[in-house]
Amino acid sequence: MDYVSGKTQKQTLEISDILAGGYEGKDITMNGAIHTIRDMGDVAFIILRKREGLVQAVYERGGKQGQHLPDLKNLKEASTVEVSGTVKKEERVPNGFELRLKEMRILSEPKAPMPIPINKWKLDTTLETKLNLRPISLRNVKERAKFKIQEGLVRGFRDYLFRQGFTEIHTPKIGAKGAEGGANIFKLDYFHRPAILEQSPQFYKQMMVGVFDRVFEAAPVFRAEKHNTKRHLNEYTSLDFEMGYIDSFQDIMEMETGFLQYTMDLLQKEYERELNILDITLPRTEQIPQVRFDEAKRLVSEKYDRSIRNPYDLEPEEEALIGQYFKEEYDADFVFVTHYPSKKRPFYAMDDPADPTFTLSFDLLFGGLEVTTGGQRIHDLDMLEKKIEARGMTDEGMEHYLMIFKHGMPPHGGLGIGLERLTMKLLGEENVRETTLFPRDLGRLEP
Amino acid sequence: MDYVSGKTQKQTLEISDILAGGYEGKDITMNGAIHTIRDMGDVAFIILRKREGLVQAVYERGGKQGQHLPDLKNLKEASTVEVSGTVKKEERVPNGFELRLKEMRILSEPKAPMPIPINKWKLDTTLETKLNLRPISLRNVKERAKFKIQEGLVRGFRDYLFRQGFTEIHTPKIGAKGAEGGANIFKLDYFHRPAILEQSPQFYKQMMVGVFDRVFEAAPVFRAEKHNTKRHLNEYTSLDFEMGYIDSFQDIMEMETGFLQYTMDLLQKEYERELNILDITLPRTEQIPQVRFDEAKRLVSEKYDRSIRNPYDLEPEEEALIGQYFKEEYDADFVFVTHYPSKKRPFYAMDDPADPTFTLSFDLLFGGLEVTTGGQRIHDLDMLEKKIEARGMTDEGMEHYLMIFKHGMPPHGGLGIGLERLTMKLLGEENVRETTLFPRDLGRLEP
Numbered sequence: 001m002d003y004v005s006g007k008t009q010k011q012t013l014e015i016s017d018i019l020a021g022g023y024e025g026k027d028i029t030m031n032g033a034i035h036t037i038r039d040m041g042d043v044a045f046i047i048l049r050k051r052e053g054l055v056q057a058v059y060e061r062g063g064k065q066g067q068h069l070p071d072l073k074n075l076k077e078a079s080t081v082e083v084s085g086t087v088k089k090e091e092r093v094p095n096g097f098e099l100r101l102k103e104m105r106i107l108s109e110p111k112a113p114m115p116i117p118i119n120k121w122k123l124d125t126t127l128e129t130k131l132n133l134r135p136i137s138l139r140n141v142k143e144r145a146k147f148k149i150q151e152g153l154v155r156g157f158r159d160y161l162f163r164q165g166f167t168e169i170h171t172p173k174i175g176a177k178g179a180e181g182g183a184n185i186f187k188l189d190y191f192h193r194p195a196i197l198e199q200s201p202q203f204y205k206q207m208m209v210g211v212f213d214r215v216f217e218a219a220p221v222f223r224a225e226k227h228n229t230k231r232h233l234n235e236y237t238s239l240d241f242e243m244g245y246i247d248s249f250q251d252i253m254e255m256e257t258g259f260l261q262y263t264m265d266l267l268q269k270e271y272e273r274e275l276n277i278l279d280i281t282l283p284r285t286e287q288i289p290q291v292r293f294d295e296a297k298r299l300v301s302e303k304y305d306r307s308i309r310n311p312y313d314l315e316p317e318e319e320a321l322i323g324q325y326f327k328e329e330y331d332a333d334f335v336f337v338t339h340y341p342s343k344k345r346p347f348y349a350m351d352d353p354a355d356p357t358f359t360l361s362f363d364l365l366f367g368g369l370e371v372t373t374g375g376q377r378i379h380d381l382d383m384l385e386k387k388i389e390a391r392g393m394t395d396e397g398m399e400h401y402l403m404i405f406k407h408g409m410p411p412h413g414g415l416g417i418g419l420e421r422l423t424m425k426l427l428g429e430e431n432v433r434e435t436t437l438f439p440r441d442l443g444r445l446e447p
Numbered sequence: 448m449d450y451v452s453g454k455t456q457k458q459t460l461e462i463s464d465i466l467a468g469g470y471e472g473k474d475i476t477m478n479g480a481i482h483t484i485r486d487m488g489d490v491a492f493i494i495l496r497k498r499e500g501l502v503q504a505v506y507e508r509g510g511k512q513g514q515h516l517p518d519l520k521n522l523k524e525a526s527t528v529e530v531s532g533t534v535k536k537e538e539r540v541p542n543g544f545e546l547r548l549k550e551m552r553i554l555s556e557p558k559a560p561m562p563i564p565i566n567k568w569k570l571d572t573t574l575e576t577k578l579n580l581r582p583i584s585l586r587n588v589k590e591r592a593k594f595k596i597q598e599g600l601v602r603g604f605r606d607y608l609f610r611q612g613f614t615e616i617h618t619p620k621i622g623a624k625g626a627e628g629g630a631n632i633f634k635l636d637y638f639h640r641p642a643i644l645e646q647s648p649q650f651y652k653q654m655m656v657g658v659f660d661r662v663f664e665a666a667p668v669f670r671a672e673k674h675n676t677k678r679h680l681n682e683y684t685s686l687d688f689e690m691g692y693i694d695s696f697q698d699i700m701e702m703e704t705g706f707l708q709y710t711m712d713l714l715q716k717e718y719e720r721e722l723n724i725l726d727i728t729l730p731r732t733e734q735i736p737q738v739r740f741d742e743a744k745r746l747v748s749e750k751y752d753r754s755i756r757n758p759y760d761l762e763p764e765e766e767a768l769i770g771q772y773f774k775e776e777y778d779a780d781f782v783f784v785t786h787y788p789s790k791k792r793p794f795y796a797m798d799d800p801a802d803p804t805f806t807l808s809f810d811l812l813f814g815g816l817e818v819t820t821g822g823q824r825i826h827d828l829d830m831l832e833k834k835i836e837a838r839g840m841t842d843e844g845m846e847h848y849l850m851i852f853k854h855g856m857p858p859h860g861g862l863g864i865g866l867e868r869l870t871m872k873l874l875g876e877e878n879v880r881e882t883t884l885f886p887r888d889l890g891r892l893e894p
Contacts (some may be wrong), residue, residue, distance in 0.1 A: 447847030
């Protein structure tokens with residue numbers, strides 16, 4: 001009987017293996033895609049693209065090494081290869097070493113030249129072209145680095161919450177009714193029954209607070225909003241958590257701040273390479289100012305000489321100015337805006353007992369853009385039913401949600417973070433599509 | 448200015464804090480839901496349910512402690528409370544300590560009695576009832592333990608793959624066309640354009656192999672299959688990975704075996720509590736036998752005296768018998784069945800050059816049930832286009848997918864693991880709905 005042991009590993013090395021030391025002057029085997037070929041006559045530099053970066057492989061013409069090397073004329077950019085050669089220190093190239101080639105085996109060859117020069121440091125094309133050619137444009141070293149940073153954000157989210165006693169959950173994305181109602185919901189036919197795509201795991205994560213006290217989920221959400229802006233997507237990844245036994249919504253903001261601090265540390269430690277490639281300075285998270293919604297509007301209106309048009313709404317321009325204000329006055333990249341007006345929040349938001357026009361809720365602004373919405377939820381069934389009624393809503397289709405309050409729920413709250421927006425602001429991008437692998441918007445369903 | 452520092456922590460303790468030691472005889476504060484009340488006259492035992500388990504709180508009637516305690520008559524099961532009291536060793540109760548109550552503050556109260564006795568050790572109800580009351584039935588300690596184990600499986604998957612140089616990706620779930628075509632696709636209206644829900648991240652993860660060499664995703668997939676069986680769901684969580692620069696599909700099976708070994712270790716170390724609650728013995732993963740599809744059919748047909756009806760298909764009963772065969776003959780819980788017939792695999796599967804009737808692919812059976820499908824993919828554009836043509840398919844709508852082969856792809860392959868099925872077999876459950884938080888099937892869209 002043949003067995004799979006889980007132990008067999010390939011003999012090819014990665015960049016980090018070599019950087020770990022002990023290979024200087026030794027022969028090794030590596031694989032990669034040919035990123036660039038620079039033919040200098042006697043010698044050619046073949047740059048290999050590997051997941052951890054670029055490696056310079058030196059092809060010496062006519063040397064005795066040449067016997068196991070294919071003719072340079074036959075080598076193409078975007079071919080994938082397995083090469084063997086000697087590791088030599090070389091301070092002037094990426095990663096500080098090069099490979100003097102002895103053997104090369106071609107694993108695959110492209111059928112056509114690259115449609116865009118992905119081996120340039122910066123892709124000098126429009127966003128539209130980048131997105132149309134996404135499977136190829138992402139091979140650019142700078143482009144792909146954005147999504148390693150994004151990986152780090154999700155890792156930080158999970159790792160931090162695991163340490164804080166949260167349980168990861170997987171809730172369904174097809175449902176019978178939207179958590180927050182409204183027209184902005186994608187509808188589908190589910191075996192001849194009407195169904196929707198969930199715009200948030202809100203109801204499910206609240207249900208699960210009754211089970212595990214603290215839960216989180218990092219998963220796609222779907223919004224059929226007809227916005228065509230630089231900051232809206234119709235499908236995005238939401239980092240959601242919900243926690244029970246809170247004293248106030250302050251606990252939620254503390255937890256988010258802890259997550260941000262942990263994650264910036266993680267990025268600094270484990271994603272230094274990508275931070276350097278993208279030339280990113282991480283934002284300050286030691287302490288994040290918090291300001292009431294009405295107070296924030298007042299501050300901005302005074303400082304920037306702007307009249308308050310609607311005291312119960314925050315326009316995108318106002319959000320941006322709040323960001324600017326706190327950057328200028330407190331050198332703060334983030335600011336928590338608290339106590340949003342009740343009419344701008346969903347029915348399950350807990351109203352402020354001191355003034356029920358406002359809620360015990362918050363947004364987190366990052367560089368003047370909302371990247372999180374959160375707050376305390378109503379946990380008392382009577383209070384919830386009154387609010388549903390006062391809004392002229394019906395509780396039809398909400399039986400399973402209301403069930404949890406009927407049978408006891410602790411005080412609780414939570415938040416949802418837009419992953420692509422958080423990445424966008426962290427990387428100083430202007431369009432959320434820059435930090436979405438395959439964006440879905442009003443015009444884009446492919447690739 | 449008020450600041451959020453991320454440092455403020457609640458003063459309430461969790462079970463693990465107390466088990467870490469140093470609290471014997473000390474006064475502490477804790478919160479939880481009242482799971483059961485056992486009134487013994489002079490004394491009452493109030494069992495608190497917390498995320499890490501149960502805690503016995505001792506309510507002494509008439510003691511001087513009683514002054515800050517609510518009247519026992521007013522205490523309800525399913526209320527949530529914050530209590531203070533003295534920690535005492537008590538070997539006979541869960542976790543080996545109890546709390547002598549001094550104070551109790553009621554945080555919330557239920558409006559109605561529990562519809563099922565969730566505080567029983569085993570919920571003695573039908574699956575149908577459990578699912579109808581899912582938000583409540585999951586509060587049962589045994590029920591929720593299943594989903595902690597499921598969490599561990601996903602954690603193991605990610606942690607192991609991170610260590611193996613994989614990058615986590617987030618691919619869209621709304622698309623223009625299904626990766627594998629066919630009728631079993633949910634359709635939706637996307638701003639007046641036809642769209643579908645992805646039944647697999649297949650095309651996207653292959654695209655991303657060209658970018659990061661090794662990628663994974665743990666996310667929902669959607670299948671509009673009209674199966675009504677114990678092992679099918681219409682939405683499930685798929686653990687997908689795809690890796691480049693493979694020598695053969697053997698590399699994929701090695702990686703999966705490594706994942707299983709790592710994860711069983713993780714469960715043993717960090718999920719011992721839940722393994723004990725569910726009385727689970729973890730399966731053996733040191734070495735997993737592998738057998739060809741045709742050979743497996745022959746072995747089973749001989750041993751169990753069963754004629755081979757269709758040499759190119761595997762019936763569920765045959766799968767179960769293969770599982771039985773390898774358990775009996777090799778004491779193996781898992782078995783890799785390799786070289787599936789080409790006609791049963793999607794067009795992108797790499798055919799076996801030695802006999803193109805079969806593919807370089809595999810399924811992993813666990814206790815006789817398919818929990819993984821994987822294999823090597825075609826990476827040559829000509830080969831792929833020929834196969835598309837031979838199947839009478841069109842490459843319409845596949846431009847972005849074919850683009851990656853046009854511009855060079857390494858040899859690669861990958862797999863998809865059904866999380867709920869893996870959990871089901873691990874826990875010895877008979878129905879995949881037992882290990883799905885909120886199942887979606889032909890009849891169920893709620894909760």
